[in-house]
Amino acid sequence: MSDSGTKNLQVTLKSRPQGWVRESDFALVESPLPAIADGEVLLKTLYLSLDPYMRGRMDDVKSYAASVNLGDVMVGGAVSEVTDSRHPKFKAGDVVVSPAGWQRYSKANGDHLMRVPAGLPPSVFLGPAGMPGVTAWMGLFDIGQPKEGETVVVSAASGAVGSVVGQLAKEKGCRAVGIAGGPEKCAYVVDTLGFDACIDYKRDGWMQELKNATPDGVDVGFENVGGEVLDNVLRRTNPKARIALCGLIAGYNATEPMPLHNVRALLVNRIRLQGFIVSDDLSRWPEIIRELAGRIASGKLKYRETIANGLESAPKAFIGLLKGENFGKQLVKVS
C-alpha cells in the first residue's frame, strides 16, 4: 500500500449557516486513512466538484437528501484515483467518479463506481459529462420538451448546467437565450457557447433586454436562479410553456425564501412548472453521459472550468460559487 503513513485531510461542517455561508462554518481536520474491506477501494481525490445543491445539505430541514450532520465530512462528487483495491474490477491507478466528499482520501464499494473512460480530461465527468450535464439533459428534454423553432431561456447560462442546456437547445434547432451575471459571462455565452443572446441580469432594466431577445416569447424555461429572474422569465412565457425548476440559487442564502410574484402567468398561460432532481433516475445516467461525452470529444459541446487549488480552498471557492464568482464548472484540484 503506497499511502501508509499518510494522513487524510477532510473538510467538515462545523456550524449551520445563518444566511450567507461563511468559511468559519467549515473545519479542516486531519484523520487517519480509511481502512478498506473486501470489495472496497481506497481513493485519492483528484478533483472535487462544487455544486449549488451542497448549500441545501448544510441546513437541517427536510429535503430530498439527508442533511450533513455537524462534524461530518461535506458531501460531494469527485474524480479519484484508486490507490488500493480489494475489488476484482479495480487496480491502483484506475480513475473513477465517486461520491467522495470534501476530503483527500475516501473509500468506496467498487460495485458502485463509474470508471472514467479514456480520451477526455477526467474532470469533464464532474461537469458537462457528469452530474451537471445529465441535469441539463433531463431538465431540458424530459420537462422542457423543446421543439424546433421554439425559444429556450436558461438562467445561470455560463454555469456548469446552463451552458449545456443552451448548447443542447441550439442543437435541437431552438433559439437559446441565456441570463448570466456580467458582460464577460454574457460574451462567453454568445461567442463561445453559441447562444443567440445573453442578458446580463446585473444591468438595470434587463427585463426590456429579455423582451427584445425573445421576440416570439418563451416556450421553455430552465431555471437555476429563482426570485426576480424566474418572475421575469414568466412575464415572457407563451401559452403552454414548460419550465424546468432546477435550482433556486437566488434564495439559497436568504433567511426568508424568495417569493414568486407572477403566479398568475402560470394560470393564464397554462404553464407547467416542474421541479426535478437528477438523481431520481440513475438508470439513465450512463446513456446520457455517453451522449454528452461524445459531443465533448467531437468539440461540439464547449465547457469552461474554474479550478481552485488545494482542499483548503474548497470553502472559499464554494462561497464564491454561491455568489456567482466562478465562471463555468467550479472544481477543486485536491491531489
Add this chain to the structure above:
Amino acid sequence: MSDSGTKNLQVTLKSRPQGWVRESDFALVESPLPAIADGEVLLKTLYLSLDPYMRGRMDDVKSYAASVNLGDVMVGGAVSEVTDSRHPKFKAGDVVVSPAGWQRYSKANGDHLMRVPAGLPPSVFLGPAGMPGVTAWMGLFDIGQPKEGETVVVSAASGAVGSVVGQLAKEKGCRAVGIAGGPEKCAYVVDTLGFDACIDYKRDGWMQELKNATPDGVDVGFENVGGEVLDNVLRRTNPKARIALCGLIAGYNATEPMPLHNVRALLVNRIRLQGFIVSDDLSRWPEIIRELAGRIASGKLKYRETIANGLESAPKAFIGLLKGENFGKQLVKVS
C-alpha cells in the same frame, strides 16, 4: 315571434375595477331585442352562471381570453330557452347551454349550441355537469392523476368546482381533504359531499389542522385560491406531488399579485405545478359532461346552488362570489 315589442336587458361593464369590484363598475341597460339571421336562434336566458374567471375579463391585461370592452355586455354562460329559431335543429321551447352573457335575451348560431338533455334540472349544466364540473374532471384526472390511496387536497371545496373534485377523488379511492371558509361550508363538505376532512381557513392555526388532516402528506393539490392557501398546501406535499392550478381567487381583487413563498417545495419535492384552462380542449366536453350527468342522475354526485333573483342582482351576487359569500354554484335566475 312571441317576444315582439319586448326589450332586452343587459349588464355591461362600465368601468374597470381598481382592487375590489364594486356594483358601480357595472351598468344595467335596456336595448332592442337582437335580430336573428338564417342559422341563428333567439334565446331567453333562464339561468346565468357566475364564475370567478369573469373577474379576469374585467381587466385590460393580456390573458387567455379577450377582455370585455368598456360598454360591452359581460360575458358568461347560461341555460336559455329558444324563443325564435331560424336553425333547422332548434324550435321555440328548446333549452340549450350558450355563451349568452349577462343579459335577458341573446342570439346564437345554432351550430354551436348544446341542447340540454331531459331528466335533470337544466341548471346542473352550468354547474356539476357544466363548465365547473368539466374543470374539476380535467384538472383532477389530467394534471392531478390521482392513484388509489393517495391524498387529494382541494381549496374552495364547497364551490362549484371543488365540490366535484373531492367527490371524484373519493370515487377514485383517494383521501379527499377540502379547504373552505367557515364551519357551515366545512360541515357540508364532510357530511353531504363525503370528503374525509375539511379545514376552515378562516380559523387561526389552520395549518396545524391541515397537517392533522393529511397524515400521509399531499399527493395531489387542486388549487382554486392561491396565496397563503397554496403555500400551506405546498408545505404538506409529498415528493412527486401534482398540483392543478385552476384559479387564484385570493388575488383576483388585489392590486398587487399574491406571491407564492414556498417555491422551494416545488424544487425539493419535484412537484409539477400546472395551470390549465378548461376551454383548451373543447372536444372532450361532451364525453365528460355525459359522465358527470350520469353521476348526478344516479345521486352519486351531490351539488348545491345559490340562486340570485333577477338580472339586476347579478353584480351584487358576483361580488359575493369573489368574497366567498355564495355556497356551491352561484347562479342568477333571469327569466
